[in-house]
Amino acid sequence: MNQATPSKEEETISQLKARFPDAIMVAKVDRPHRVTIHFEKNHLLEIAKFMHDELGFDHVKGVAGIDHPTHRKIEVLYFAGSYSKPEIQDLIVILKAELPREDATIASAVSVWPSSHFHERETFEMFGVKFEGHPDLRKLLTLDNWEGPPPMLKDIKFPEMGQR
Amino acid sequence: MTTETTQMKPPAPPITITKTQEPSTLDVSVGPQHPGSGHFRMLIRVDGDYIVSVDPDIGYVHRGCEKIAEYRNYVSNIPHLERPCIIDAIHLNWAYVLPVEELQGVVVPPRGQYISTIAAEMNRIMSHLYWLAINAGVFSGHTTIFMWAFGDRDLFIELAEMLTGARLTYSFLPPGGPRRDLPFGFEDKLSKLLDYFENRLVEYDHIFFSNPLVVSRAKGIGVLTREEAMELGVAGPVLRGSGVKYDVRKVEPYGAYGDVDFEIPTFEEGDSYARFLVRFEEMKQSVKILRQCLQKIPKGPIARKAPLVAPEGEAAGRVESSRGEYTVMVMGDNSDKPYRVKIMNGSFRNLAALPFLIRNVHVADMPIIYGSLDYWPVEADR
Numbered sequence: 001m002n003q004a005t006p007s008k009e010e011e012t013i014s015q016l017k018a019r020f021p022d023a024i025m026v027a028k029v030d031r032p033h034r035v036t037i038h039f040e041k042n043h044l045l046e047i048a049k050f051m052h053d054e055l056g057f058d059h060v061k062g063v064a065g066i067d068h069p070t071h072r073k074i075e076v077l078y079f080a081g082s083y084s085k086p087e088i089q090d091l092i093v094i095l096k097a098e099l100p101r102e103d104a105t106i107a108s109a110v111s112v113w114p115s116s117h118f119h120e121r122e123t124f125e126m127f128g129v130k131f132e133g134h135p136d137l138r139k140l141l142t143l144d145n146w147e148g149p150p151p152m153l154k155d156i157k158f159p160e161m162g163q164r
Numbered sequence: 165m166t167t168e169t170t171q172m173k174p175p176a177p178p179i180t181i182t183k184t185q186e187p188s189t190l191d192v193s194v195g196p197q198h199p200g201s202g203h204f205r206m207l208i209r210v211d212g213d214y215i216v217s218v219d220p221d222i223g224y225v226h227r228g229c230e231k232i233a234e235y236r237n238y239v240s241n242i243p244h245l246e247r248p249c250i251i252d253a254i255h256l257n258w259a260y261v262l263p264v265e266e267l268q269g270v271v272v273p274p275r276g277q278y279i280s281t282i283a284a285e286m287n288r289i290m291s292h293l294y295w296l297a298i299n300a301g302v303f304s305g306h307t308t309i310f311m312w313a314f315g316d317r318d319l320f321i322e323l324a325e326m327l328t329g330a331r332l333t334y335s336f337l338p339p340g341g342p343r344r345d346l347p348f349g350f351e352d353k354l355s356k357l358l359d360y361f362e363n364r365l366v367e368y369d370h371i372f373f374s375n376p377l378v379v380s381r382a383k384g385i386g387v388l389t390r391e392e393a394m395e396l397g398v399a400g401p402v403l404r405g406s407g408v409k410y411d412v413r414k415v416e417p418y419g420a421y422g423d424v425d426f427e428i429p430t431f432e433e434g435d436s437y438a439r440f441l442v443r444f445e446e447m448k449q450s451v452k453i454l455r456q457c458l459q460k461i462p463k464g465p466i467a468r469k470a471p472l473v474a475p476e477g478e479a480a481g482r483v484e485s486s487r488g489e490y491t492v493m494v495m496g497d498n499s500d501k502p503y504r505v506k507i508m509n510g511s512f513r514n515l516a517a518l519p520f521l522i523r524n525v526h527v528a529d530m531p532i533i534y535g536s537l538d539y540w541p542v543e544a545d546r
Contacts (some may be wrong), residue, residue, distance in 0.1 A: 030478075030479075031266070033416050034480060036478075058394050058395065058397075059395065059396070059397030060396060060397060060493065060515070061397065061399075061489065061491050061508050062506065062508030062513075064493065064504075064506040064508075066503075066504050067504075069263070077493075077506075079480070079491065079493075079508065081391075081404070083397075084314040085409050089410055089415045092417045092480060092482075092491070094235050094480070114395050114396060114397075115395065115396055115397025115513070115516060116397075117455040117516060118515055118516055119508075119512075120513065122472060140222065140223060141222065141223035141226040141545055141546075142226065143222060143223065149230060150233055151228065152230065158228075158231070161228075161232065161235075162235060163231075163235045
């Protein structure tokens with residue numbers, strides 16, 4: 001019975017896989033309502049545009065960075081969701097790209113998802129990820145006189161706060 | 165003596181206002197003051213009495229919650245992860261605990277779910293009353309509602325203290341379920357308070373929400389259309405004030421919300437007054453949810469033991485906090501500390517709407533629009 005009616009999660013994955021057979025490396029349903037998609041970083045804008053225009057994922061809930069110093073990589077996660085289509089409102093699609101730690105650069109999704117504006121600024125500041133094409137890539141949360149490397153990287157520690 | 169001084173004083177020069185032809189704008193830094201909810205600065209460009217554009221400058225209360233969370237164990241993280249919005253502490257706590265429980269594979273027993281729901285809905289009423297007192301009442305110069313709402317909020321705070329042991333920062337929900345069962349006599353006290361509060365809501369309506377002074381100041385001010393709201397990805401009452409029917413309690417029910425009957429109030433207008441009314445109607449729905457929870461609460465254990473470590477993996481949990489969808493992603497690495505905690509909250513997402521709304525409006529309308537967003541700088545800065 002399950003095969004006759006694929007779930008919303010599986011349907012989203014199959015639509016994305018059919019459209020981007022090369023760009024999507026891994027796509028899996030984590031649990032009901034959650035889908036994780038690993039994609040090749042150069043295809044962010046195309047995937048975002050397809051998801052926005054045709055699948056109805058009209059906003060991002062957040063953009064996260066995860067630092068993996070041992071693997072020399074930084075992961076960037078986009079949490080996409082939908083307000084306009086009631087049947088997929090409960091889904092969160094997590095788009096995940098791996099960037100090299102030395103040159104963490106990815107295209108900005110602001111032109112497709114304006115909601116990612118502040119989130120990308122925050123990830124730029126905290127992880128040093130450069131979002132190419134972002135209209136206003138400035139520091140956001142740290143003070144103006146903060147000098148130093150991006151504070152959320154794993155090898156940056158604040159001993160005065162007990163971080164060793 | 166008097167004649168001498170009066171003779172010596174020259175007459176005051178006449179005041180003349182001249183307006184230059186070319187760039188007539190002026191950049192003003194508003195803040196970083198504490199406008200009732202946390203330190204926050206706006207750079208506004210004014211042309212006479214009109215605001216041309218605004219650039220929000222946040223981060224004055226940034227304390228690196230996500231970084232600190234990587235150096236504390238899962239339980240020690242709870243007190244400081246609920247600090248960003250202490251008037252909404254249960255929701256912040258719950259949003260963090262949901263993904264941790266998912267990673268650990270712990271299921272909270274039904275009675276625990278109901279107690280969490282009761283605490284969360286009481287917290288929603290308290291948070292909305294704070295908003296009504298400060299962000300709606302004081303910002304629109306209405307001091308009566310400030311006194312009334314703050315007074316009534318304290319009655320809920322006293323009950324929260326009875327349930328959890330603390331007035332504001334409860335740390336009530338560790339992984340596995342709530343810390344305490346409902347104390348003796350709590351149900352009676354809560355249902356009596358709800359009876360009282362329902363009558364008060366009628367009075368709030370008379371003195372504030374139907375008050376022509378409030379209506380004329382808030383209606384038609386700061387309009388966010390349905391399409392703009394969806395594109396900007398705003399959350400919570402701001403989204404529902406623009407006519408989008410979206411509430412995490414309905415789309416992905418957690419706690420006891422799957423068992424209770426309630427509605428999602430939405431308004432089509434998208435102006436500040438619509439956002440006022442969404443929160444007012446939400447308080448009524450919270451009363452409805454609380455009454456049903458008291459009726460339906462099952463007997464049994466309230467919590468299960470949860471391990472201190474979480475296995476490798478990522479999980480994202482979300483709740484509907486008073487300021488909108490609150491999503492937390494937790495990444496475990498087989499240790500007792502999370503590898504990464506990412507918080508995505510309603511205030512930070514509603515910030516996108518601020519430069520959009522405070523534009524081509526009078527300077528005097530700015531506090532009303534800011535208040536209608538219920539923006540909480542500390543929550544946004546984390």
